[in-house]
Amino acid sequence: MTMTSALSDLDIANRMADAARLAILPYFRxxxxxxxxxxAGGFDPVTAADxxxxxxxxxxxxxxxxxxGILGEEFGExxxxxxxxWVLDPIDGTRGFISGTPTWGVLIALSTDTGPVLGVIDQPYIGERFWGTGSAARMSGPHGSMTLKTRATFELSQAVVFTTFPEVGTEADCAGFQAVAAQARLARYGxxxxxxxLLAAGQVDLVIEAGLNAYDIQAPIAVIQAAGGIVTDWQGGPAHNGGRAVAAANPHxxxxxxxxLRGF
Structure with a gap:
């Protein structure tokens, strides 16, 4: 009979990330x-690796x-x-995956009614794993293991801001991102x-997205919040169900x- 394991939730998440690495990497490149x-109306790729x-x-x-329970991108609920x-996205960034860029990742979150309590972002090809649970956030990779801490940029004029697609989402979504980017020091894409x-690791200050699903954002929420950052929707409310999201290094x-963004 199958029984609940005595392993911690983080142990389970790491085992899942290890298994996903082994399953996915043979397909990469x-x-x-x-x-x-x-x-049918656009391009939303899926592969055997997903x-x-x-x-x-x-x-x-x-x-x-x-x-x-489980909520996964490929096999539903x-x-x-x-x-x-457990909220799963086996390959977040399939467009990047099929293009050969190592920007995709495996997303794993454990969620309750109020949102995620644990998150893992794993990049199998370069061997980096970022995780957060409660107030503890760490990463492991080629440089070893270290604590994650978001940075303390206060001024938007000094901020580095990311989004995945230059068009972001709707015209209003795009206009909102561009309005922030116009005041930031640097905007990057894709x-x-x-x-x-990178935000959780203290490398960038803002990530602004729209059109998200729960499995796109729950793991990042848990990692970023544990590292000292904040993630909400564009009105300052919860973002764990998807839609528009802004992830920031600090409250300022x-x-x-x-x-x-509230104006859009």
Whole structure:
């Protein structure tokens, strides 16, 4: 009979990230990677790697946390009985994945009704993993293991701001981002979930997005908040259900961005 494991939630999350790495990496930069489009009206790619990564993570949860629910990008929702849900995105940044750029990542969050309590952002190819739970946030990678701490930029004029797509989302979404970017020191594009990891690591100040799903943002919320940052929607409310999100290194730069974004 399958029973709940005595392993900690973070141990489970790390096992899932390890399993996803093993499942996904053989497909990365493979010349014969088969890519399908999930959006008849646009381009929303999915690959066998996306499905293999999520299947590997779900298999671990089935063994070690069978009472928990699951919400995954590729295989949808599995109800649970514990009141907790694992929110999974096996490859956040599939466009980057199929282009060969190492900006995609595996996103794992553990969530309750009020939002995520644990998050992992894993970049398998370069071997970096960022995690946060409660007030503890750390990363491991080629330079070893270290504590994550967001930086203390106060002035928007000194901020580095990221978004994934130059068009951001709707025309209003784009206008909101551009209004912030126009006052920032530097704007960069196309980093997918890795931008959130850089924010938690103290490298950038703001990530502004729109059109998100819960599985796109819950893991970054947990990591960034544990590292000392803040993530809300553009009105300052909760962002864990998706939609518009602004992630900030500290309350000061967050307030400066919200002063602009609330107008859109």
């Amino acid at each position: 493979h010349p014969d990677l088969d890519t399908q489009n999930k959006d 499905r293999a990564g999520e299947e590997a993570m779900r298999a671990i949860l089935g063994q070690l946390r069978p009472e928990d 599995k109800p649970g009985t514990s009141g907790r849900v 980093m997918d979930c890795y931008a959130y990891a 730069i967050h307030a400066a961005a919200l002063d602009i």
